[in-house]
């Protein structure tokens with residue numbers, strides 16, 4: 001069958017629409033929030049640069065209760081369809097640039113690609129980024145010995161001779177002990 005290019009369209013970016021709530025970010029937090037807002041019958045728009053957020057950076061999720069050894073992409077897809085099940089509208093590929101209070105009823109949310117919508121409430125679920133050390137080898141070895149979550153990844157270092165935990169982001173008594181439980185020597 002010949003490919004009809006006209007059938008492939010980027011989703012329309014809303015302009016001038018009004019919602020009960022706009023959620024910025026379609027990671028696990030934003031998609032979870034949408035399940036609640038839509039079940040409360042609030043018209044809900046999720047605006048995000050991507051769907052899945054940090055989950056897109058991993059292949060496997062091992063610690064989701066009841067679903068060990070879960071493919072991250074499948075989890076993202078099920079989060080997305082669950083949010084859409086109750087009517088959340090999701091627009092991706094858009095970066096929100098500003099949230100402005102207009103009056104005691106409305107916020108104005110503006111973003112890239114012409115996004116401009118009004119909402120009674122705005123939920124910011126924009127996640128976080130890893131703070132990097134900036135040391136040689138860090139980029140190349142990310143996911144191959146360099147981790148950013150000691151609680152998540154300690155089991156990967158089981159039986160290793162030495163593990164170095166850097167930083168005070170994770171409570172200092174927690175990070176080394178989770179690594180120490182699985183490796184022979186931790187610093």
Ligand SMILES: Cc1cc2nc3c(=O)[nH]c(=O)nc-3n(C[C@H](O)[C@H](O)[C@H](O)COP(=O)(O)OP(=O)(O)OC[C@H]3O[C@@H](n4cnc5c(N)ncnc54)[C@H](O)[C@@H]3O)c2cc1C
Nearest residue numbers: 025026027028029048049050053054058095096126127128
């Ligand atoms: C490699 C890796 C492995 C992991 N493994 C596990 C695991 O096994 N188990 C576990 O429980 N957790 C794991 N995590 C952590 C988990 O992915 C995060 O805790 C979770 O994704 C946080 O969800 P969030 O929705 O708060 O934020 P994020 O996932 O960061 O999502 C934020 C969303 O906001 C969007 N956004 C940000 N700014 C804007 C803007 N201005 N405009 C529009 N959109 C915006 C982003 O595009 C993104 O979609 C892992 C993380 C990584 C990086």
